[in-house]
Amino acid sequence: MDPLPTAAIIGAGSSGIAAAKALYERGVPFACFEASDRVGGNWVFGNRNGMSAAYRQLHINTSRDRMEYSDYPMPKSYPDYPHHSHVAEYFDAYVDHFGLRDAIRLQTRVQRASRRADGVWELTLADGSVESFDALLVANGHHRDPRWPEPPFPGQDAFSGRQMHAHAYRDIVLAAMRRRYVASERHTIQVDFDEYLRALGAERRAGARRARERGFRLPVAARAADAYDEMA
Numbered sequence: 001m002d003p004l005p006t007a008a009i010i011g012a013g014s015s016g017i018a019a020a021k022a023l024y025e026r027g028v029p030f031a032c033f034e035a036s037d038r039v040g041g042n043w044v045f046g047n048r049n050g051m052s053a054a055y056r057q058l059h060i061n062t063s064r065d066r067m068e069y070s071d072y073p074m075p076k077s078y079p080d081y082p083h084h085s086h087v088a089e090y091f092d093a094y095v096d097h098f099g100l101r102d103a104i105r106l107q108t109r110v111q112r113a114s115r116r117a118d119g120v121w122e123l124t125l126a127d128g129s130v131e132s133f134d135a136l137l138v139a140n141g142h143h144r145d146p147r148w149p150e151p152p153f154p155g156q157d158a159f160s161g162r163q164m165h166a167h168a169y170r171d172i173v174l175a176a177m178r179r180r181y182v183a184s185e186r187h188t189i190q191v192d193f194d195e196y197l198r199a200l201g202a203e204r205r206a207g208a209r210r211a212r213e214r215g216f217r218l219p220v221a222a223r224a225a226d227a228y229d230e231m232a
Helices: 014-025 084-097 188-199
Strands: 007-010 030-033 110-115 121-125 130-133 135-138 162-165 177-183 203-206 226-231
Touching: 007 014, 007 121, 007 130, 014 030, 014 084, 030 130, 110 135, 121 135
Parallel strands: 007 030, 007 135, 177 203
Antiparallel strands: 110 121, 121 130, 162 226, 177 226
8 A cells, every 4th residue: 555645734723723633634644834832823912923913802703603613613601702812722722632733843934835846845944954745735824914905005105194004903002093094805903993993082084894985996815904094
């Protein structure tokens, strides 16, 4: 019997750990590479890998029962819309429940992946070492890299106030904000901005979902919230 192919997974977030479980259950030899010191990816607030977009007040915008893995339910003690700390805790528990932790190589960043002529994948790690695998699963997430609208919104280059991407938002540190405009095709960041900034007395200049109505269209690849704020 021919040996099973080896596989590499880049990223130990929600998709990476699910892929790890699938390979583990089928006996496929694999290694999962994670740049951070823990699993959870985007849901780890203040993640040491520097790629998480989570902010302190973040709650998932889909319900607990819809988000959970089908073979590992979320605890019923969690709220209907769990906080990011619950989600990160849940992913940690998932890894331990299915015995995946030993196959996850934390604090191991993949710098480059290239495919040889024979189909084998070569992964160059941050320390300069190179490892080879028959298959590669990329699960490093689409929220890791903040994308600005291309082309920029009209007038963006002439705007004198502070411009901040939602990826950089972490907490209600914008207490001095009095007027702001949020341009987005996503709902979550708008809801949180409205709730918390209104409590601070900020003036709501325009709704996030009004971006399309004003003729602004964000490229499909850049549909992360882009926040523009004017500081007092």
